[in-house]
Amino acid sequence: MEPDLLQMQSGAGNRATTEAVQRAKGTRGPFRERIAGLLDRFKKNLEPIDTWIKGVQNPTNAAFTQQATASANEGLKESAAISGTAAASGNLLTELPGTVVSGVDAYKNAKDARAHKTGAKHHTAARKAKTKGADTLASATSSAAYSAGIAKEATKVQKVAEAAMASEVGGGLSAAAGFGKGGRALFRAGGAARKYKKVKDLGDPRLLHAESLARLEEARVEANWAAARAYVALDSYWEEGGEVQLDTLGDAVDDAWEAMSGAQDAAESLQRAEKDVETLSTAQNYAKKKQATKIGKEAVGGVLGETTKGAAGVVTAVAVGTGLASNPVGWGLAGAGAGLVLGVTLYKALRAATKRYDEVHHPERFVAEGETATDAASRTKSLEHALKFWKKVSKGERQLMAREIYRLAAGPDVPGSAGTTDELRASARALLVALKAGPTDHKLEPEAWAASLNDKAGSAGWIKEITEQLASG
Template sequence: TEAAGTVVSGMDAYKNMKDAKKHETGANHHTAKKRAKTKGADAVVGAANSGSYSAAIAKEVTKVQKAADAAVASEASGIASASIGAIKGMRSAFRVGGAAGKYRQIKKLGDPHVVQAGSLARLNESREQAGWAAAEAYVALDAYWAHDGPERLELVSEAIDAAWDAMGEARDAAETLQHAERDVEKLSTVQGYAKKKQLTKMGKETVSGGGESTKAAAGIVTAVAAGTVGLASNPVGWGLAGAGAGLVLGVTMYKALRAATKRYEEVHHPERWAPKGETPAEAASRKESLQHALKFWKKVSKGERQAMAREIYALAAGPDISGSGSTTAEMRESARSLLIALKSGPAKHKLEPEAWVETLNDPAKTGDWIQEIAEQLASG
């Protein structure tokens, strides 16, 4: 299984390297480059781990055959296991550090309700002023109705036009305020989700790294025992190896169960995370949903993370993107700061800030952006 996974990771890394060269800048370049690095590292670690397992198999074979060099094989196996466990443990530590850094950057953005308080206050003041202007226009209209002069009809006509325009401005101001208040709630929700994802990442990598480090300790004990007491029973090594395997297996089972649950939901409740304005697919039966949940090789494409990515993009995108035209400049700036905190800023995309902003306002790049944000939400 490890060897097969190594081959798949290598193929995936090669494909993404080609995609990164094809797209020299932008969201699709950053997504492909990041996956190429991750999958490349997975392939290297997987190859080394396969070698470690081969050494372990050789050790057991020499035990069965009662060969004279069984102690040598056991020592080699222990050293290999310790080395791979240490490498994986260090890799998990780096991932925890990356997730912690991203969490701190998101936290620095502050509570949107507080950050946007001034903007909302100004919009509310504009709404109140527009309301007073509309009220004054109607008072003037009433006064002109009571006018008895020959110019009465002309004055009334002008007053009606003024009242109509004032009412339109008051309505627009109220809608702008309501839209801004909804955007603040959305930004608060997505920031909370982004922080939760990083905390979850830290927890999983900490447990997984602890398991790998424990396995490394077990390998060291095995190597030492092989060099001192030969093939004597080694309960300490077995205990450490069992504890490490238990931690790693626990994280693996958690990830598998979560992924299966999300695959089940995306086909059994397609309306839950369907894009706004899009007719959701027909819900699959329970049996079909369970069958889809067991397809571990398929990634979730319509889940909560993708829905949150769409919300972030809609807040950060430019006025040419459908649904983003009414977003205030302050709100758009806050959402773009969130993108930078998620490591999707201009520098990561190899773009100048102006060019980066243009990609956010390009409808043709909407899919690339949503995929990029979804990847960064799950990554440290």
């Protein structure tokens, strides 16, 4: 009896321990995500100040430092060093939370990718895990460069040897961060260029589907003639009168009704196909525009801007023999690189603010077929929403295009997609392949990939996947 009781107590204890561990694991995830969310918001609140520091304060400090060195003005040199220390500290304060947030996102998405293994959710998570992993490495390198920058500025008012060593280390880390980000931007621009070409190679849907639309037009005309003939026959029965009319009138009415319904169905099919062709054409043009814009932003802000800043770091590192490594070339390159990065950053900020304004003030612009627009916010409320730079756009043009592409590519079992012709559905799925959302990307056989598009339970995952792929290279 006693051994049995001990065994029961042991089993109960094991179950309680297991449940406690599971509860701990369950609460650990939300707690980790909550901390990451707070850090992300903290970082985004600091980003306007960080942008000012990178685009204005740092180049200005470098110019004053060069002037102080050339004129041997110790007072100006010390003031510039104090300002430079504050600037590097502000950069570091903004970059460190980003490093943590990117690391947490990389871990979470890698875990999601392993959990889903295949399909749209797997590919979305796997791609974001790689992107966030690279963001973590870039942020960590930048954080190290800013830390060295603090040390460099702090030693400028001390011994020359210490300042020279700090300048060499800081310049080397700045060069590594700049060239690393520039190389990554070049890779992204190349990916966007390849995706642009793939979408362009699909051709204009209006030309590709001209023949199928012509067939639908012929069917509509024939259906109208059939309806006309049926009504002529019906009129003749009325004119004949007598016993013949009574025997055949019912069949004539049925034939006329059926012919009229056929004509209406043919007209609706043609109208639907014409609308879908225009929608697909708009979606393809939008996809090309997004990739072209991405190429421009990566080329200017990343390849040119960050590489120029990296070159400034090299100049700083190798020019330690010229006093305090402050020279016109160094600060000139730093200023040029910062200006390019600042320009792209301000462009992105303005575009994002405009999109946030439009999504609440003009919600009717972003309604797909079968959807109902929400009530428009007032101008004041819309402006307030536009200034919330830490919020992402949730209902904009990109999200609308993603929903429209999915509607055209989805199978007939998905609500709203049953009326799409086979030819248009095939073209929409070819667009998905061009956007890197095809069977190979999802680690699925073509049949399984097509089946996933016909599963309405996976609609949200597919729309999220298309939204991400429209913006990524």
